Amino acid sequence: MALVTKSIKGTQDVLPGESHKWQYLEQAVLEQAKNYGYKEIRVPVFEHTELFQRGVGDTTDVVQKEMYTFEDKGGRSITLRPEGTAGVVRSYLEHGLFNEPAPMKLCYTISCYRYEKPQAGRLREFHQFGCECFGTQSPAADAEVISLINDIFTHLGLKNYDIQINSIGCPECRKTYHEALKAYFESKKADLCATCNDRLDRNPMRILDCKSPVCSDIAKDAPKVTDYLCEECENHFTSVKSYLDAMGISYQVNPTIVRGLDYYTKTVFEFVSTEIGAQGTICGGGRYDGLVEEVGGPKTPALGFAMGLERLMMLLKAQNVPFPEEKQCDLYIASMGEAANIKAAQIATDLRQEGFTVLYDIVGRSVKAQMKFANKVGAMFTAVLGDSELQEGKAKLKNMESGEETEISVEAFDEEFMRISINESLKELTDLGYETDIDVNSILSGNLF
Numbered sequence: 042m043a044l045v046t047k048s049i050k051g052t053q054d055v056l057p058g059e060s061h062k063w064q065y066l067e068q069a070v071l072e073q074a075k076n077y078g079y080k081e082i083r084v085p086v087f088e089h090t091e092l093f094q095r096g097v098g099d100t101t102d103v104v105q106k107e108m109y110t111f112e113d114k115g116g117r118s119i120t121l122r123p124e125g126t127a128g129v130v131r132s133y134l135e136h137g138l139f140n141e142p143a144p145m146k147l148c149y150t151i152s153c154y155r156y157e158k159p160q161a162g163r164l165r166e167f168h169q170f171g172c173e174c175f176g177t178q179s180p181a182a183d184a185e186v187i188s189l190i191n192d193i194f195t196h197l198g199l200k201n202y203d204i205q206i207n208s209i210g211c212p213e214c215r216k217t218y219h220e221a222l223k224a225y226f227e228s229k230k231a232d233l234c235a236t237c238n239d240r241l242d243r244n245p246m247r248i249l250d251c252k253s254p255v256c257s258d259i260a261k262d263a264p265k266v267t268d269y270l271c272e273e274c275e276n277h278f279t280s281v282k283s284y285l286d287a288m289g290i291s292y293q294v295n296p297t298i299v300r301g302l303d304y305y306t307k308t309v310f311e312f313v314s315t316e317i318g319a320q321g322t323i324c325g326g327g328r329y330d331g332l333v334e335e336v337g338g339p340k341t342p343a344l345g346f347a348m349g350l351e352r353l354m355m356l357l358k359a360q361n362v363p364f365p366e367e368k369q370c371d372l373y374i375a376s377m378g379e380a381a382n383i384k385a386a387q388i389a390t391d392l393r394q395e396g397f398t399v400l401y402d403i404v405g406r407s408v409k410a411q412m413k414f415a416n417k418v419g420a421m422f423t424a425v426l427g428d429s430e431l432q433e434g435k436a437k438l439k440n441m442e443s444g445e446e447t448e449i450s451v452e453a454f455d456e457e458f459m460r461i462s463i464n465e466s467l468k469e470l471t472d473l474g475y476e477t478d479i480d481v482n483s484i485l486s487g488n489l490f
């Protein structure tokens with residue numbers, strides 16, 4: 042029994058008291074991406090395992106150690122997506138989106154699955170917001186995605202994060218770099234961890250990404266990729282930096298950033314914070330000019346990023362960034378007796394159509410208990426409907442904050458309630474110091490503009 046009432050290690054629930062924060066975060070992030078011309082794409086949670094082997098890369102930790110892979114009942118090897126890019130590239134190819142005018146800008150909010158050791162900022166099910174931009178090799182595009190992430194963070198009210206960028210070149214310049222790296226690490230072989238010893242032959246650049254303190258210490262003095270860039274890659278990187286300078290975006294060049302996935306080329310970047318512990322990378326991305334071809338499509342330069350939403354949420358909370366308050370209950374109608382209960386349901390239905398949050402009793406509580414509940418849900422207004430109110434055609438509407446009571450017609454309840462509620466909101470705006478010449482009649486008639 043204990044097993045079924047416990048969530049799986051490394052997963053977490055978002056409870057009702059928190060979900061409005063997630064809705065706000067997801068919406069705010071998406072809005073910024075839309076300002077940059079991104080359109081949302083939705084892809085499946087699972088794909089053929091081979092897609093990730095090719096799209097993420099066989100030598101990566103993700104593919105080697107972290108994937109949730111299983112055989113389905115038809116004997117196919119299936120993997121729960123560990124990241125979003127591979128699935129989006131697959132969809133881009135499958136639906137011929139490369140035939141549309143470039144750039145094709147796609148964004149997504151997804152759950153991801155990685156079998157990792159759960160700790161603060163590291164989960165087995167986590168969420169990413171990602172953007173992919175296909176069909177451009179211009180450095181302007183690299184600077185633009187960095188600017189988008191910066192806008193997202195700024196808009197959310199985040200402070201104190203670093204933008205670290207690097208260029209890891211193209212397969213051409215990387216050949217000589219790999220050799221230099223290999224020679225360097227070969228000389229330190231005895232001190233490297235077992236995994237890095239393995240990486241030495243397969244992909245020495247991976248060692249730069251190792252989280253072990255000994256390996257990352259050794260990596261500090263390793264040859265720097267920026268010293269090995271070919272002319273084209275060098276010029277590209279210089280141009281990305283000029284764009285960022287012109288856009289007023291501060292960054293640091295960090296030659297140890299290589300990113301976890303295999304197909305990155307040229308620009309790579311991370312947005313890092315020191316305020317949420319060891320897992321401080323909130324967002325990472327870069328250019329992956331070789332990936333579309335690797336997955337079987339036409340040669341297509343592309344780039345993108347993925348943002349860890351749990352880490353972003355942790356940082357927002359660590360910095361005490363205010364979230365908008367959750368929409369409260371506008372009106373609670375307490376009722377007693379069959380006829381009044383039905384009237385309450387009718388009024389609630391009408392007002393909900395107008396966008397108000399209206400609750401009434403569907404549990405069968407006493408009026409006293411209903412009022413207690415209204416208090417608990419923070420109702421702005423309450424009204425009590427019973428036999429006498431129905432007979433007289435009048436009820437009392439109570440403003441729960443001021444205690445003020447107004448008589449309101451039962452027949453014209455919705456219209457009178459809207460008038461009172463809107464007036465109250467306008468009063469609040471004036472109290473907050475906003476000047477407005479909008480009045481309740483123009484709102485009710487819909488003639489605002």
Ligand code: ATP
Nearest residue numbers: 157162163164167301322323324325347348349352
């Ligand atoms: P890390 O170095 O932290 O393992 P990564 O290089 O594996 O990150 P990416 O594959 O680039 O991460 O994923 C992009 C972002 O997704 C990360 O910067 C991070 O914010 C988030 N992320 C990655 N793995 C996890 C995880 N297991 N739990 C929570 N968030 C994660």
Ligand code: MG
Nearest residue numbers: 102103157301
């Ligand atoms: Mg990782």
